Amino acid sequence: MRFERLHLKNFKPYADADLDLRDGVTVIHGLNGSGKSSLLEACFFALYGAHALDETLDDVVTTGEDEAEISLQFVHEGETFRIERELRRSGDRIQTITCTLEGPDIAVDGATDVRAFVTDLLRMDAEAFVNCAYVRQGEVNKLINATPAQRQDTIDDLLQLGKLEEYRERASRARLGVEDVRSETKGALAKLDSQIEAKEDADLHARLNELETELTEVEDEIERFEGNEARAEETLADAEEILESYEETRAKLDGIEEDIADLRETIQSDESERDELREAIVEARDRIDDVETELETAAAATELDATTAAAVDVDALEARREVLDERETELREDLADARQRETMLSNQAEKLAERADEFEERAAELRDRASEAASTAAAAAERVENRTDELDALDGETDSLRAQFDDAPVSVGEAAAHRDSVQASLREARERVATTQAELSSVRDRLDEARELRAEGKCPECGQPVEESPHVDAIGEYETEIADLESDLDDFRAGVDELESDLERAESLGDAETRLQNLREKRSLIEDSIEDARETADERGSEAESLREEATDLDERAVEKREAAETQSATAAEADERVASLEADLDEIETARERLDRVERLRSTIDDAESEIDRLRERRQTLAERNDERREYLQEKRERREELAEAVDEARVETARENKAEAEEYLSNVAEKLAELRERRNALQSDVGGVKTSISELESLREDRERIAERVDALESLHGEISTLESTYSDLRAELRRRNVETLERMLNETFDLVYANDAYSRIRLDDEYELTVFQKDGTALDPEQLSGGERALFNLSLRCAIYRLLAEGIEGAAPMPPLILDEPTVFLDSGHVSRLVDLVEEMRRLGVAQILIVSHDDDLVAAADDLVTVEKDPTSNRSSVDRVADASLAAIESSADD
Missing domain, CATH: 1.10.287 (Helix Hairpins)
Structure with missing residues (x-):
């Protein structure tokens, strides 16, 4: 696997960066903090997403930005793949909104699926990638500091031996x-x-034969008793039929006797009811006489012309009621008008009084506003005087500040640019001091090492015996170089002191220039404030006078409204008296109407009583007719009773009772047996x-x-x-672990021999439990922790490279290894160990590692690079940029020449 191209947008310090990566050794060079390691982290993040981070997604997006893009193109087994990730802020968090992987005949979408595809493609997850191919900054001693069990788990997982343990479990x-x-x-x-x-x-079959024989015998016995039971049931049925017929006849006789008794009782009841009806008719007639007397009295109170109850005419009642209705209508119309007039006058009086109150309140409010306006005008006039004094003070301070530029190297308006120029010169001078100090320290280290070698009788450059060596003058050269560097360092420091003094003067002029600008702006604001205050004083004074005049006018109008309100209140009282008189007339009409209603109710009572008498007479006649019919039906019932009594045979009935008793007894006994x-x-x-x-x-x-x-x-x-x-x-x-341990031990010793050739160490032992031991030339066994810091770091790099070789050879080309990535591997190494690291890198390239990426600022590693990539950070924008040096070897020579 090889990385080909990396594109970044708003990733950590990179606003927009593109980097092409080639085969061979690529060194990424730059100052500390410039963003070199971020390029490697971007490659790792592109492959595994958030699983590759020790931080959150919020930390990878450039400060102040809300979105980022990362794109990585790589080649695997001759096929090109491309991963793109897009991050965007959503609320308070950064989230992955797009994650895709495209390759030959394949497209994967989604962060989880892309990470799973990469893990399957490389046969390693993010943790295995770090343990195998990516030596991150500060983790060079990770494997040597691990326990044997942790080292065993790490290497077993990389070699996929963990799968065998999973299968065994x-x-x-x-x-x-x-x-x-x-x-x-x-x-x-x-x-x-x-x-x-x-x-x-x-013995289930014998038991079955016994049970079946006994079952046959029982079924025969049941059949015999069931025949006897059937004959007894026939006898019982015949007897029951005779007795049932007898019972029916007796029931008919009993029913006729009951009917005869009911008819007699009904006839007697109806005769009693006829007597009660006769008495009710007499009572109704007496009640009519009483109501007629009451009616005559009521009619007299209605102003009707009738002298008796019979003379009260319905038409006369209706005529009287119509007269009352017409009078009521006239009174209610007059009452509505009177009430409307009283309400209107009351409302007018109330509104006039409210209007008078409003005028008085508005007058008071206007006087308050007039006082406030007068106060505001006085304050504005005072503010004009104060602001004028402030202008005089500002003019004095301005003259003082301008005087600072009389003997200055720049004029007003040029101070900021002058300060930036001095700052840039000071930064360059300080960088020269730091570079010279680093060079001086390096040369002093080489001089100390050379003196030690010379004291041991060895050449300070090649380490060979001094006799007949052409390089015995190296110490003198180091001493001369140190003297020159110390002289240059003194000059540079003097220049820094001078520039610091100039910067202090430039910053003072810059502050004065800024203060002058502020004073100009402040003077303009004060002048505007004075003009505004003068206008306010004039306007608010005129407004106060106008408000006082308007308040006086409102007081006069309030007096007029209150007099009008009192006049309307008196008129409204007269209208209220008219309403009370009309309401009394309406009450008299309602009393007359109630008297008419009483006359009508009494007449209706008499009519109802006459109707009741007619109904009672009709009921008595009906009862008499129905009793005559019942007497005829009673005679028919008596004749039917005599016929049924002659049809009953008592002897036959008694025989049937005896047969029924015998049959029932037998059936009871046979039922129990059955x-x-x-x-x-x-x-x-x-x-x-x-x-x-x-x-x-x-x-x-x-x-x-x-x-x-x-x-x-x-x-x-x-x-x-x-x-x-x-x-x-x-x-x-x-068995596989034993073979891997043997192979890893062999590869580790091959790498170890290359790095420590002719040194004090002879070999390394790696046992089956992944315990590491270093042996000196005299056979003394050492724990890797006993090595010096530089030796331990180099030892760990050798171990990581050996593991990388083992994985590459073990997979046998089925899944080529990712690039070997070293992030600041020289951080714990001195100059002597750095040269050995260079040899180790050359050996890995010779063994066939297609791509090696190294982040370092060491010149020896730069010299070993096939490609050199430089990273710089703009101090103004704090954004990094990446650039490729056309000829890495030339860059290394120029760097050495500058030293």
């Missing part, structure tokens, strides 16, 4: 499951054997059915036993096969 769980099923099945088989043995001991026999028959039938069921169950149990026995045999065979499979997975994992 699955086989183990399956074996235990088979054992459980086998145990349950054997228990079921033993239970079946016990059930079959119990049923075979019961019940016993039928119960016995049912029991025998149940026993026969139970025996037959047991015989059927015995056959079924035998079939189940044969089937379960076969299942037990199959489970025994399956258990053996799974146990064999479990052992196979365990043995295979152990």
Whole structure:
């Protein structure tokens, strides 16, 4: 796998960046904090998304932006793939809105599916990628600091040996499951054997023959008793028929006797009711006489001309009522007009009084406003005087500030540009001091190392014995170079001091320039404020005078309205008296109408009583006619009673009673006997059915036993096969681990020999538990933790490269490894160890690693690069940019020459 092209938009410090990546060694070079590592993090994030982050999505988007884009194009097994991710702010969070992967004949959409596809393609997830191919900044010692168990898990997962353990655990769980099923099945088989043995001991067929013989005998006995029962039931039926006919005749006689009694009682009741009706007619006539007397009195009170109750004419009542209705209509019309007039006058009086109150309130409000306007005018006049004094003070401060530019190197308006120029020069001077200090420190380190080697009798450059070596003058050159650098450093520091003084003067002029601009703006604002205050004083003074005049006018109008309100109130009182008089007239009309209603009610009562008398007479006549009819029907009933009495045969009835009693007694006895026999028959039938069921169950149990026995045999065979499979997975994992340990130990020692050739260490041992041991030339065993910081870092890089080689060779081309990525690998290395790291990188390239990406600012690594990419950060915008150096080797030579 090789990365080809990376595009970033608003990713960390990059606003917009494109980077083409080629085969070979690519070094990404730049100052600390410029954003070099962010390029590698972007590649890692493109592949695995949020799983590649130690932070949140909010932290990868450029500060101040709401969206970002990351695109990575890579080649895998000769095919080109492209991953694109788009991030966007939603509320308070950044979310992935688009994540796609496109390749030959494939398109994957969604962050989860893309991550799963990449994991399957590379046969490693994000954690395995970091442990195998991506040595992140500060994690160079990760594997050596891990425990053997952690190191074992990490390497086993990378080599996919964890799958074998997963398969072994699955086989183990399956074996235990088979054992459980086998145990349950054997228990079921033993239970079946016990059930079959119990049923075979019961001799079921002999028991069935005995039960069937006894059942036949019982059924014959039941048949005989059922025949006798049928004959007894016939005798009982005949006797019951005779007795039923007798009972029917007796019932008819009893019914006729009851009818005769009912007719007599009804005739007597109706005669009593006729007497009661006669008395009710007499009472109604007396009630009519009383009401007629009351009617004459009521008619006299109505001003009618009638002298008796019979003389009260309905037409006269209606005529009187019409007169009253016409008078009421006239009075109600007059009353409505009077009420309307009284309401109108009252409302007018009330509105006039309210209007007078409004005028008085408005007058008071206008006087308050006039006072407020006068106060505002006085305040505005005072503000004019104060602002004028402020202008004089501002003019004095302005003259003082302009005086600062009399002997300055720039004029007013040029101070900001002058300050920026001095700041830029100061930054350059400080960078020269820092660069010179770093160079001086490096040369001093090389001088110390050279002096140590010379003291040991070795050449300071090549490390060979001093005799006959052409490089014995290196120490003198280092000393000369140090003197020159110290002289340059003093000059540069003096320049920094001078520029710092100039910057202080430039910043003072810049502050003065800014203050002058502020004073100009403030003077303009004060002048505008003075003009506004003068206008306010004039306007508010005139407004106060106008408001006072308007208040006086409103007071006069209020007096007029209140006098008019009192006049309308007096007129409204007169109208109210007229309303009371009309309401009294209406009450008199209502009293006269009630008297007419009483006359009509009394006349209606007399008419109702006359009608009641007629109804009662008709009821008495009806009752007399119905009694005559009942007397004729009573005679017919008496004659029918005599006919039925002659038809009854008492002797035949008595014989039927005796036969019925004998039949009922026999049927009672035979029913009990039949019940016993039928119960016995049912029991025998149940026993026969139970025996037959047991015989059927015995056959079924035998079939189940044969089937379960076969299942037990199959489970025994399956258990053996799974146990064999479990052992196979365990043995295979152990064998593969042993081979991997041997291969990894060999590769690690090959890399170790390259890095530490002719040094104090002889070899490295890696045991089956992934425990690492370093041996010195004299055979002394050391723990890697006992190495120095630089040696330990280089040792870890050697181990990571060996693991990378093992994975690449183990996969055998089926899934080519991702690029080898080293992020600041020299952070713990001195100059001597850096040269060995260069040798290690060259060896990995020689062994066939197609692409190696290194983030570093070390010149030795720059010299070893096939491609050099530089990263710079703009100090103004705080945004980084990336650029490719046309000739990496030339850049390395120029860098060395500058040193």
